[in-house]
Amino acid sequence: MFSYTIRRIGLLIPVLLGMTFIVFMMIRAIPGNPAQLILGQQASKEAIETLTKQLGLDQPWYSQFVHYLTGLFQGDLGTSLKTRTPISDELWPYLAATIELSLVAILIAVVVGVNAGIISAWFQNSWFDYAVMLIALIGVSMPIFWLGLMEQYFVSIKWDLLPTTGRDNIRMPVEAITHLYLLDTLLEGRFDQFIEVVKHLILPGIALGTIPMAIIARMTRSSMLEVMRSDYIRTAKAKGLKMFWVVYKHSLKNAMIPVITVIGLQTGLLLGGAILTETIFGWPGVGTYIYEAIQSRDYPVIQSGILVVATLFVLINLFVDILYAAIDPRIKY
Amino acid sequence: MAELARTTPPLSNPPAVEQGDDKVISPWKDAWRSFKKNKLAMVGLGIVIFFILIAILAPVLAPYSFSDQRLADKHLAPSGEHWFGTDEFGRDIFTRVLYGARISLWVGFVSVAGSVIVGSALGIIAGYYGKVIDGIISRIFDILLAFPSILLAIAVVSVLGPSLRNALIAIAIINVPIFGRLVRSRVLSVKEEEYITAAKAIGMKDSRILIHHVLPNSMAPIIVQGTLAVATAIIEAAALGFLGLGAQPPTPEWGKMLADSRDFIIQAPWTVIFPGIAIMLTVLGFNLMGDGLRDALDPRMKN
Numbered sequence: 331m332f333s334y335t336i337r338r339i340g341l342l343i344p345v346l347l348g349m350t351f352i353v354f355m356m357i358r359a360i361p362g363n364p365a366q367l368i369l370g371q372q373a374s375k376e377a378i379e380t381l382t383k384q385l386g387l388d389q390p391w392y393s394q395f396v397h398y399l400t401g402l403f404q405g406d407l408g409t410s411l412k413t414r415t416p417i418s419d420e421l422w423p424y425l426a427a428t429i430e431l432s433l434v435a436i437l438i439a440v441v442v443g444v445n446a447g448i449i450s451a452w453f454q455n456s457w458f459d460y461a462v463m464l465i466a467l468i469g470v471s472m473p474i475f476w477l478g479l480m481e482q483y484f485v486s487i488k489w490d491l492l493p494t495t496g497r498d499n500i501r502m503p504v505e506a507i508t509h510l511y512l513l514d515t516l517l518e519g520r521f522d523q524f525i526e527v528v529k530h531l532i533l534p535g536i537a538l539g540t541i542p543m544a545i546i547a548r549m550t551r552s553s554m555l556e557v558m559r560s561d562y563i564r565t566a567k568a569k570g571l572k573m574f575w576v577v578y579k580h581s582l583k584n585a586m587i588p589v590i591t592v593i594g595l596q597t598g599l600l601l602g603g604a605i606l607t608e609t610i611f612g613w614p615g616v617g618t619y620i621y622e623a624i625q626s627r628d629y630p631v632i633q634s635g636i637l638v639v640a641t642l643f644v645l646i647n648l649f650v651d652i653l654y655a656a657i658d659p660r661i662k663y
Numbered sequence: 664m665a666e667l668a669r670t671t672p673p674l675s676n677p678p679a680v681e682q683g684d685d686k687v688i689s690p691w692k693d694a695w696r697s698f699k700k701n702k703l704a705m706v707g708l709g710i711v712i713f714f715i716l717i718a719i720l721a722p723v724l725a726p727y728s729f730s731d732q733r734l735a736d737k738h739l740a741p742s743g744e745h746w747f748g749t750d751e752f753g754r755d756i757f758t759r760v761l762y763g764a765r766i767s768l769w770v771g772f773v774s775v776a777g778s779v780i781v782g783s784a785l786g787i788i789a790g791y792y793g794k795v796i797d798g799i800i801s802r803i804f805d806i807l808l809a810f811p812s813i814l815l816a817i818a819v820v821s822v823l824g825p826s827l828r829n830a831l832i833a834i835a836i837i838n839v840p841i842f843g844r845l846v847r848s849r850v851l852s853v854k855e856e857e858y859i860t861a862a863k864a865i866g867m868k869d870s871r872i873l874i875h876h877v878l879p880n881s882m883a884p885i886i887v888q889g890t891l892a893v894a895t896a897i898i899e900a901a902a903l904g905f906l907g908l909g910a911q912p913p914t915p916e917w918g919k920m921l922a923d924s925r926d927f928i929i930q931a932p933w934t935v936i937f938p939g940i941a942i943m944l945t946v947l948g949f950n951l952m953g954d955g956l957r958d959a960l961d962p963r964m965k966n
C-alpha cells in the first residue's frame with residue numbers, strides 16, 4: 331500500500347512537469363508578438379519592450395522555463411497584468427469560492443445519485459427505475475450552461491424562490507475569514523447569513539451537480555444489480571433479513587467500489603464545469619477569474635489559473651486512486 | 664464495411680454467426696442486427712439522422728435568412744409566422760436553430776475525424792514500435808488527459824484567438840489522447856496474434872500490416888468512442904461559443920445564441936429555450952447511439 335502510494339506519486343511528477351511546460355509555452359505559442367497583442371495596436375514601443383521583458387519573452391525559452399519553475403516552487407504564480415498584484419495573493423478567495431461550489435455540487439450529486447441508483451436497482455424495471463434512467467440519460471446530455479439559464483428563469487425570475495447570482499446577499503455581505511462562506515458564517519455565528527449563503531449555493535450547485543448525478547446514478551444502479559445477483563445476497567435474503575438491510579448494508583458496501591471511482595473522476599471534472607456555471611451565476615470563483623482574464627488578455631492569470639485547477643484535478647485523481655486501493659482489499663498492487 | 668470485415672479476422676467484433684446453409688454473416692451485419700433490437704439506440708439513430716437532414720436541408724427548410732436584421736420584429740413571441748419567435752435583432756430563431764445544426768454537426772464530425780486520424784496515427788506508432796517512442800507518446804497523452812478538457816480547450820483558444828475554426832482545432836486536440844490510447848491498446852493486443860506473426864513470416868511490410876490488419880481491428884472501438892466523442896464535441900463547441908471563444912456573430916451557433924440572448928431572458932425566454940433544446944436533443948441522440956453501438960459492437964465493453 332505504502333509503496334503503491336509512493337510509486338503513484340512518482341508517476342505524477344513528469345505529468346505535473348509536462349502540464350507546467352504546456353501552460354508555460356501558451357504565451358509563446360501566440361502567433362505574432364504576444365506583448366503587442368496584449369497591449370493592443372496603439373501601444374508605444376517602450377511599453378511593448380517593457381512588457382516583453384516582464385514576461386521574459388526576450389530570453390530563450392529554456393532559461394525562462396527554469397526561472398518559471400523556480401518561481402512556482404517558491405509560490406510565485408506571476409503577477410496579474412490588470413491588477414498588478416501577485417496572483418498568489420489574490421487567488422485564494424476565487425479558489426475558495428470554486429471549492430465551496432464544487433463540494434456542494436458533488437454532495438448533491440452523490441446523495442441524490444447514489445440513492446436514486448440504489449432504489450432503481452432495488453425496484454428494477456419499475457416506473458421509478460425507468461423515470462430515473464430517463465432523467466439520467468437526459469442529464470448527461472444537458473449543457474450545464476443552458477440548465478443554469480433555465481433554473482434562473484424558472485426558479486429565480488418566474489417564481490422568485492432563490493437568488494440569481496452571487497455568493498451572498500449584497501445588503502449583508504459575509505465577512506470573510508477562510509473565504510469558504512458556509513464555514514465563515516458559522517464561525518461568526520451568523521445563522522441568517524448562513525441561510526442566505528445556502529440559498530445562493532442551491533441553483534449553481536444543482537446546475538454543476540447534474541451531470542455527475544446522472545453518471546453516479548447509472549453507475550450505482552448497474553453496480554448494485556451486479557452485486558444483488560451474488561450468492562451472499564441470496565443467503566442474506568434467505569435467512570430472512572429485511573430487504574432494506576440487504577440493499578443498504580450488504581449490497582451497497584460492495585457496490586460502492588466502482589461508484590467511488592466515478593465520484594472521484596467526476597469531482598475532478600467538476601472543476602472544468604465550474605467555469606461555465608460560474609459565468610452564468612456570477613459566482614466569483616476561479617472560472618470567473620480565468621474568464622475575465624481571457625477578456626482582458628491577462629495571460630499570466632490565464633496561465634496560473636489553468637495550472638492551479640489542473641493541478642487540483644490531478645491531485646484529486648491521485649487521492650481517489652489511493653483511496654480505491656485502501657478500501658478494496660481484493661486489489662493488490 | 665462488409666468488404667473490410669472480410670479481409671480481416673474478426674477479433675473484438677462479435678463472432679460471426681454460422682447459419683444453417685453454412686453462410687457466414689459478417690460481424691458488422693451481426694452488430695447491426697443487435698443494434699436494431701435496441702430501442703433506445705434506434706431512437707438515438709433517428710435523432711441523429713433527423714438533425715443531419717436538418718443540417719443538409721437548412722437553406723430549403725428555413726423560412727427566413729439567418730442574418731437579416733429586422734428591428735421592427737424584435738423579440739416577437741413564438742407564433743405561426745415565427746415558430747420559435749425572434750431575437751433582439753428581429754431574426755427568426757427557427758431559421759437560426761436550423762442553420763445551427765449545420766455548425767454543430769460540422770464541428771462535431773470534423774473535430775472528431777481529426778482526433779481519430781491524429782490519435783490513431785500516434786497510437787499505432789506508439790503501440791507498434793514500443794520502447795522509447797511509446798514512452799514519449801504515452802507521456803504526452805497522460806499530460807493532455809491531466810487537464811480538465813474544457814480548460815485545455817480554453818487554453819488553446821486563448822492562444823489561437825477566438826473563432827469557430829480555432830474552437831474546432833481545440834476540441835480536436837483535447838480528444839486526440841482518448842483515441843490515441845484506445846488504438847495503442849488495440850495494437851498491443853493485436854500484435855501478439857498469430858496471423859500477425861504469419862504476415863511477418865511471409866515478408867509483409869510493417870506499413871502494410873498496420874494498415875491491413877491492425878487498423879481494421881481497431882475499427883469497432885473507434886466507432887463507439889467516436890460517436891460518443893461527437894456528443895461531447897458538440898457540447899464543448901457550444902460551451903466555447905457561450906464563453907465567446909467559439910463562433911462569432913452573426914454565425915447562428917447554438918451556444919453563441921444562448922450567450923447573446925441570456926440578457927433578454929425575462930422579456931424573451933424563447934430566445935434561450937429553443938437553442939438549448941436543440942443542443943440537448945442532438946447530444947442525447949449521439950449518446951444513445953453511442954451506447955447502442957457499444958452494446959452491439961463490443962460485448963465486453965458493456966457495463
